[in-house]
Amino acid sequence: MPVIAMNQEMGSKGKDVAALLAQQLGLTLVRHEVVDHVAEKMRAKKSLIRRIMEGKAGIIEGMATDKKSLAIYTAEEVFELALKGNVVIRGWGATYLLRAVPHIPCIRVCAPLEVRMKWLMAQLETDDEELVREELRRSDAAHIANMQQRFGVTWGDPLIYDMVLNTERLSVETCVEEIKLLLQRPEFQETPQSRAKLQNLALEARVRSALKSDPDTDDINITIEADNGHVKLLGIVLHDSERVAAEKTARAVAGVAAVDNQLKVMSRSRLFTSEKYD
Numbered sequence: 001m002p003v004i005a006m007n008q009e010m011g012s013k014g015k016d017v018a019a020l021l022a023q024q025l026g027l028t029l030v031r032h033e034v035v036d037h038v039a040e041k042m043r044a045k046k047s048l049i050r051r052i053m054e055g056k057a058g059i060i061e062g063m064a065t066d067k068k069s070l071a072i073y074t075a076e077e078v079f080e081l082a083l084k085g086n087v088v089i090r091g092w093g094a095t096y097l098l099r100a101v102p103h104i105p106c107i108r109v110c111a112p113l114e115v116r117m118k119w120l121m122a123q124l125e126t127d128d129e130e131l132v133r134e135e136l137r138r139s140d141a142a143h144i145a146n147m148q149q150r151f152g153v154t155w156g157d158p159l160i161y162d163m164v165l166n167t168e169r170l171s172v173e174t175c176v177e178e179i180k181l182l183l184q185r186p187e188f189q190e191t192p193q194s195r196a197k198l199q200n201l202a203l204e205a206r207v208r209s210a211l212k213s214d215p216d217t218d219d220i221n222i223t224i225e226a227d228n229g230h231v232k233l234l235g236i237v238l239h240d241s242e243r244v245a246a247e248k249t250a251r252a253v254a255g256v257a258a259v260d261n262q263l264k265v266m267s268r269s270r271l272f273t274s275e276k277y278d
Helices: 014-025 033-042 046-053 059-064 067-084 113-124 129-151 172-184 192-213 240-251 268-276
Strands: 003-008 028-030 087-090 106-110 163-166 223-227 230-237 258-265
Touching: 003 014, 014 028, 014 087, 014 106, 014 172, 033 046, 033 067, 067 087, 067 129, 067 192, 113 129, 163 172, 192 223, 192 230, 192 240, 230 240, 240 258
Parallel strands: 003 087, 003 106, 028 087, 106 163, 230 258
Antiparallel strands: 223 230
């Protein structure tokens, strides 16, 4: 069940690479479907989620949007899509979220700015160079900010990808053939271990999403570790009620067989200090 994580610079023909790859391999191409899940979870408009992710939201909109919830619900959806398999996931931080899973290749498609400008101007049938240049800069800045804020990594760093394809030098067809060759390599064959890794990461994301959706646990910041249905909760909470609520919520998540609640309640002295400055 192939899973391919991709991202691309705007105007680099990455969309074309993803579409042709999905067509030739018979895979589902996912891009905007993630919006539906995230918008429903956050009770927000799909258009707002798209503007936030594309860097088009206004200052007030950006400040009013819960970025932590956005990241948690996005991660949950990306892992669920990867679990289903037979999919190309384009964008949404998939190249970072799924890079820990050995059998999932993480691909980046790029091209020099001037080349992208030329292609995008032709696509849009415009000769307004400054307008297109500004649009590309805005898109690049949004992607850079999203990856830095959510994951603490540099968007264009080649070390976080398995393959970087420059469409100035490679045609769309050649890019697709290169990715197909990569998929055949032993390193990217699904194994019981790599499948288990994906299942564990997906379960952790599912539990984290459930905690965020529960008003009794939505503010806690804890570590979640999953291993074959066994979930361990680690960290510190303010009150014993939160510790109990977190375990109850985690136990109710689909796929959880057992919960090892190792959460600690903050000491009275530190609790007093935190409440004093509320």
